[in-house]
Amino acid sequence: MGYLELLFGTLTVAFLALVWNFLVSFALTPYFKAKRMREQGVRGPKGSFWSGCAEEISHMKAASREMVMDINSHDYLNKVVPHYVKWISQYGGTFLYSVGRKPRLCISDPDLVKQVLSNKFGFYMKLDSGTEVAALLGNGLVLTEGEQWARHRRVVSPAFTMDRIKTMTRTMADCAKSMLDKLHNKKEVEIGTMLKELTADIISNTAFGSSYSAGKEVFFAQYELQMIVLASFLKLELPIKKYLPTEINKRRWMLEKKLRETLMGIIEKRLASKEAGYGNDLLGLMMEACMSEKQEEINMSMDEIIDECKTFFFAGHETTSHLLTWTMFLLSTHQEWQQKLREEVLSECGKEIPDSNKISKLKWMTMVVFETLRLYSPVSLIGRTTCKDTKLGNLMIPKGMDIIIPIAIIHHSKEVWGPDANEFNPLRFENGVSKAAKHPNAMMAFSIGPRACVGQSFALMEAKTVLCMILQRFSFTISTDYKHMPADMITLQPQKGLPIILRPLKA
């Protein structure tokens, strides 16, 4: 056989292998996965061959985007997740749909959800979230798996123990004080933006030893990346497009570079200021793990630290700022609860800057914060992928099936929370979180199981400290300019901000 024939033969085999692989992963595997689920009685919308249900979801979301709701209604599911509402009513709480060629199983039964999230054997991994999300969050704790995740979690967890958080309360209060001092001469403010800056300032100070102004570049770059991620959802493009020098990719690469450089600056500053050690905040613990030669099981590379910084800069402020914003909204529209909380705050803390002991005595406040997390959970859905054939309830789920857990739907379910599920009723948490609903794990705002939020106690302490200080100084009502438009922009937030009217309280 001549050289040319050999080359031609090899190229033909390579080409056929490529076509076969494409056929298997693009057409056959998704088809058989969906078939296996349908054979077990799971139903759902058909969708088109190429895009699945992506177009229908986009249309439904676009139709509800500009919908303005009654200010007293918390039933926003038709606006935020209209497709799930429609399909659950047609096919029940467990149903199958697809985005592109990928089938997705949506489960909303808390028992099934608990099985998925509590699994300790690694049967369920995080969804492959794509290059855009990785650029925003870094390959840090939220996205990593297996040994890397366990090692990182071991390194960062000591930064968020209750003892450590108690020592951070003073810093949280100082940051809140400097924001509130700026509000004193203002009558009407868009509080959402201010709370975002405040929570950014708090995570910068407590975890990285820098202020919001020093970390500003990180937050700005991440905000722009967040918008790029948002625009990429439901957009079905050939995977190769992510690597082409399109305008949006060039912008993303530039932002990633800027993010990395700013984070390196913060890290180098810490390296230069090293005296006895690197400090026991999050950054200090990660640097100790990077520099230590002894402890291999908790080692971290510099690249891994940068990824974790991205994760914590973003996850550490975005969600908590929306929790605070929605609590301000609910307290503005439920003046009786605002008054109740203020009385509690003044009786436990007076007008003093609160410490962690005083914060832990605020029972009504805790109930209001949990009710806000239930009604307006900043994270509306989470996802997993099965990494082997797995039994879930009565179903056999094939390997590689995406599973969607619609937290917002579960949090608003009348079956789970009772007939008043769509109403603001903090009293449901009077006997603790596990007794608030018919199912002990129905509250999923921080998720549950081994991958539950590592910053949960930090977020709760932060939210209560800030609310406490606002209630000590101001009474507030909602501005007539407010438009009630909850929107899922990776996190649930008021689409047009939250303008409120502030009235300083007498000293």
Ligand code: HEM
């Ligand atoms: C109200 C505030 C917060 C909410 C509602 C929230 C919610 C969540 C949820 C639902 C998850 C699980 C995601 C999944 O399973 O796919 C999660 C994970 C995580 N959160 Fe939070 N979070 C909040 C605040 C924070 C804060 C303040 C930090 C950091 C200081 C933080 C850092 C993280 C990290 C690193 C993970 C990944 C944990 C792991 O996989 O081991 N979060 N969060």
